[in-house]
Amino acid sequence: MATFTFPFFLSLLLLPLFSLLTIAAENTTGTIGINYGRIANNLPPPEKVVALLKSQGINKVKLYDTDAAVLTALANSGINVVVALPNELLSSAANDPSFADKWVQANISQYHPQTQIEAIAVGNEVFADPNNTTKFLIPAINNLQSALVKHNLSSSIKLSSPIALSALQSSYPSSSGSFKPDLIEPAVKPLLDFLSKTSSYLMINAYPFFAYEANADDISLDYALFRTNPGNVDSGNGLRYNSLMEAQLDAVFAAMSALGYDDVKLVVTETGWPSNGDENEIGSGKANAAAYNGNLVKRVLTGGGTPLKPKDPLNVYLFALFNENQKPGPTSERNYGLFYPDEGKVYDIPLTLAGLNGAQSNPVNESKAQVPTTAPSSGNTWCVANANAGEEKLQSGLDYACGEGGADCRSIQEGSTCFNPNTLEAHASYAFNSYYQKKARGTGTCDFGGAAHVVAQPPRYGTCEYPTGY
DSSP states (O other), X not given: OOOOOOOHHHHHHHHHHHHHXXXXXXXXXXXXXXXXXXXXXXXXXXXXXXXXXXXXXOOEEEOSSOOHHHHHHTTTSSOEEEEEEOGGGHHHHHHOHHHHXXXXXXXXXXXXXXXXXXXXXXXXXXXXXTTXXXXXXXXXXXXXXXXXXXXXXXXXXXXXXXXXXXGEEEOSSGGGOEEOHHHIIIIIHHHHHHHHXXXXXXXXXXXXXXXXXXXXXXXXXXXXXXXXXXXXXXXXXXXXXXXXXXXXXXXXXHHHHHTTOTTOEEEEEEEOOOSOOOTTSTTOSHHHHHHHHHHHHHHHHTOXXXXXXXXXXXXXXXXXXBOOTTOOSSGGGGOOOSBOTTSOBSSOXXXXXXXXXXXXXXXXXXXXXXXXXXXXXXXOOEEEEOGGGOHHHHHHHHXXXXXXXXXXXXXXXXXXXXXXXXXXHHHHHHHHHHHHHHTTTOTTSSOTTTTEEEESSOOOSTTOOOOXXX
């Protein structure tokens, strides 16, 4: 039989393709869902809410109960649903297997699969519940799992329980992450063991806003809002973090690893930023809320995981769909919504990859510069400094681009071809464009905290020529 030898030169030509395919496979994008809370007396009916979700391209929603009208409205919608067993039912589900069985029959079997229920959140932030419901969590989960098995639902519906970051004893640096000792044996280890055995995931409620609000003197706002910043290096593992959220998540990963559960995945079941707050709620406001949620969506949908788990995509549920006017507490509690009850947007951010591509990375960073939504026929675009951003932002962006960002800044050194004009705007424009081109003009790579924007005509600074690729 004749043998065929693959030509060596062809293998060399195809190597870059194989590399690109490998990178693409490893850079799996995450998912964006939203929490549909209903502590309000002025919300639209569930049917209109489902229509709103679909109009925004949202196909994942998390509820805080199993309301019949809501579950019925979600039937045949193509939207995946996480429902909840509220904290007040934990003791009954824990102490009475028949209660758990009847609850599954009435609240899950009756609606699934027409309503695509994919998970049940058993309680919510139980470890922080003042009613001391922690002791009921594991027995309730076990009884609910038995009920799911009995009704042939265990293969399609996962069980977990959302925990707050307050369950951690240590979270800084991320590599020192650990759970509070009094929670480990009675609750955390049994929960992680259950999640590992059932291939489920840990639900995490993570709010960088709270950390920033309490430590605004020590935490950079850009770091909290996913904006361009120098980042922080973890002294324990040497990893660099460019966002507070990712540092928080890796603290949870480290805490699980310390207990021997490296295989358990995470889903962020709540995160958000309030668009309004009391005077002492530092950082609250519409611009920061738009920046946080908009940049988070961009971060999730453009792929990749945290520094510690780079191959695990980020899956996130934003909090929340609506401002809820009957929530108790400070003003911020009633202002986490992306939409007003009349379905108008509190602020405009893209929620899907298509929306991101159309938006071309603009206003979530408070930049006033307009970004073109179309490129010239040649396909060339450039990234230049926004002169209105101010010297501090321009200098910070320039330092980052020429340092951590890896831009080629040799041409703006003294004596080089693009040193003149010797102005901050000109030098920043060159550095920003180098970074932008090196990143293949990707969405979100021309921003620098509002210090840059995209243009469709070649920049003109002296005789300097700006590259359009590397």
